[in-house]
Amino acid sequence: MKLEQIPVVAQYQPAPAAMLSGNARVLLCEIAECLQKLLDCGENTTIDLLAMPLNAVDLDWLRERLGQGEVRITLEADGESTLQETNCQGVWWVQHHNPAGGVMSAFIEITPVPDLVRAHKDDMQSGLERLKWLINDLN
Amino acid sequence: MKLEQIPVVAQYQPAPAAMLSGNARVLLCEIAECLQKLLDCGENTTIDLLAMPLNAVDLDWLRERLGQGEVRITLEADGESTLQETNCQGVWWVQHHNPAGGVMSAFIEITPVPDLVRAHKDDMQSGLERLKWLINDLN
Numbered sequence: 001m002k003l004e005q006i007p008v009v010a011q012y013q014p015a016p017a018a019m020l021s022g023n024a025r026v027l028l029c030e031i032a033e034c035l036q037k038l039l040d041c042g043e044n045t046t047i048d049l050l051a052m053p054l055n056a057v058d059l060d061w062l063r064e065r066l067g068q069g070e071v072r073i074t075l076e077a078d079g080e081s082t083l084q085e086t087n088c089q090g091v092w093w094v095q096h097h098n099p100a101g102g103v104m105s106a107f108i109e110i111t112p113v114p115d116l117v118r119a120h121k122d123d124m125q126s127g128l129e130r131l132k133w134l135i136n137d138l139n
Numbered sequence: 140m141k142l143e144q145i146p147v148v149a150q151y152q153p154a155p156a157a158m159l160s161g162n163a164r165v166l167l168c169e170i171a172e173c174l175q176k177l178l179d180c181g182e183n184t185t186i187d188l189l190a191m192p193l194n195a196v197d198l199d200w201l202r203e204r205l206g207q208g209e210v211r212i213t214l215e216a217d218g219e220s221t222l223q224e225t226n227c228q229g230v231w232w233v234q235h236h237n238p239a240g241g242v243m244s245a246f247i248e249i250t251p252v253p254d255l256v257r258a259h260k261d262d263m264q265s266g267l268e269r270l271k272w273l274i275n276d277l278n
Contacts, residue, residue: 025277032270039263065273071256073212088270090263112263117210118252124178124229131171131227134204138164 024058027108028065034110035090044111059106066091073117079104083114163197166247167204173249174229183250198245205230212256218243222253 027047034045049059067087075081079097086093092109094116119127166186173184188198206226214220218236225232231248233255258266 028270028277029274032267032274035263035267035270039260039267070216071212071214073210073256075210077209085258086266088273089258089266091266091270112259113252113257117212117256119224119228120251121178124174124251127225127228127230128171128174128178131167131174131230134227135168135171138167 019055019057020061021053021055021058023053024062027052027054027062031066031088031091031108031110035088038090038110038112044109044115047108047110049106049108063093066093073114075116081116083109083116158194158196159200160192160194160197162192163201166191166193166201170205170227170230170247170249174227177229177249177251183248183254186247186249188245188247202232205232212253214255220255222248222255 030047034047037043037045054062069085069087069089071085073083075083079099080101081094081096084093085091090110090112092111092114094107094109094114095103096105098104169186173186176182176184193201208224208226208228210224212222214222218238219240220233220235223232224230229249229251231250231253233246233248233253234242235244237243
């Protein structure tokens, strides 16, 4: 039999549920508790996904369950950061990449808005200095 | 003389400074005053660009002066909204588009973070309900 005679059929292989460690389910419950805490006390939580005992199938399963919301934030500074709102508002999937595009860190943030997006007072003071410089440059 | 004999030379035409209405310069000063107010009193300002006497050259001039910062936010809901941080932190260029991609509205927002990005309490309550539904669905 020649190589070209062997029939090749591409099949979609769903992630086998058997490979789930069980930790992703536990984490889903923890995210719900954190969101309840945010609603009750205004307390934000950050969960470091790469520091937890989660395998690749767990991460895919979790990401699929949480879904994708309307807001997507990208931040360019020494590699791209993406902050994707999930379909559960108040829960964000945050990833930081190195300049080559590799994932350096991944977090779940439970917050109304990730802190990284907010311009802080020092930043705004620099922004004002820049504006004044632009205005002076016109004269 | 035939049509093909007429020499055609493509030239880059910079936006003529003479077409600037002068209002963009005034607006740049107003933006600086608003940013000072935000730093002093925490007061946010929204400027409706399409409601102001600015022509297309003014808008291009203003956008070029303000520049592009690190953070870009996109929001998908009945057309895309883009919220681009300018190079002057605390100043955002916000545009809402219709589903066909046309610009419906354009604003300068002077704020640490545009309100549209923030998950509000009702949204987070819905997010929590969705999480509880996901968790119940696992059992």
